[in-house]
Each structure stands twice: as structure tokens, then as C-alpha cells.
Amino acid sequence: MVEKGLMNKIKSQGNIIMNSRFLRSLSTLQRYEFLQLCHRRKYKEGEYIYYQNDPGTGMYFIESGRVQLIIENILDDNKDGELTYDLSEPESFGALSIGYELRRMSTARCLTDCILLGFFKPDFETLKKRHPEIAVKFLETIATLAMKQLEKTTRKLIETSDTHTAFSLQFTTYYTEDDNE
Secondary structure: OOOHHHHHHHHHHHHHHHHHHOOOOOOOOHHHHOOOOOOOEEEOOOOOOOOOOOOEEEEEEEEEEEEEEEEEEEEEOOOEEEEEEEEOOOEEOOOOOHHHOOOOOOOOEOOOOOOEEEEEEEHHHHHHOOOHHHHHHHHHHHHEEEEHHHHHHHHHHHHHOOHHHHHHHHHHHHHHOOOOO
């Protein structure tokens, strides 16, 4: 019975290793080394993993189950509302919190019982010491993701306002020393 449970765990983690879009820049061996630093956590249906505006402390890979990301206080046609995204294995979420000091932009709630692999800032420090080449590839992935998000957001802002406003926000953010804005 224990052996079957162990085999299922290895199979689920293998699914993450082989199919995670976030880890695709790593070789299979590097993915395996990376996942050795992850922490397996079980959550019940309806349980919250974190809340919007919490300090970002780590990212998660979905080994099994479904997670909903909820972005609250969305203004749409002058009505308050929320935007949601449903994720399932082998997706990941929360990656920007590893490379950057950011607050959570969403709330994460389990839609089903879930098994998640958490990778936190102290784990990244360990990764840098043990496998610096994997840490560099990991940071490159995070930076690429952040830049793609910035580019897409800037293009949408230009469409909805104007070029001056979009780039003024970028440069103001760049030259502002107050990180709380």
C-alpha cells in the first residue's frame, strides 16, 4: 500500500517535471533537482492558499487538483467585481514572488482537494548555492515572464488610453524610489 502511494507521488511529480511550461527551459535532470527543493502540501476543497495583497513568499506547482486565482475589485462598467482563472496540473502560479518583492495580485483558492508543490524564497537561496546554473535559468524564466506581462500590459494601456500615459507610467515607476506605489 505504501509502495503504491509512493509510485503515485513519483508519477505525479514526473508529470510536473515533463509537462510544466514554467520549467521547460531546464533539462530533465535540472527539473528533477529543482523539484527536490519543493515542499509537498495538501489542501482541502475551499481552502485558501494565500490572499490578494499578501506578501509574495513563493510559487506553487499543481500536482493534483484545481486552483482558482481570484482578482478582486475589478472595475468593469462602473461595477465592482472579480476576475477568476482556473488552473490544474501541471500548471504553476505565483512565480514572480520568487524574483521580486511583490504583493500577491490575486487570491488562490482550491476548487478541489489539491496537492501542491511549494517553492519558496529560502528554497531559491538553497538552489543558488547548490545549483547556480539552474538558479540562473529559473531567474531568466521569471524575468522573461515579467517582461512579457509588461509588454502586453503596455500595449493594452496604449490601446485604452494613449502612448504618453503608458510610457509615463513606466518611466515614473522606474525613477520612483517608493516601492509601495
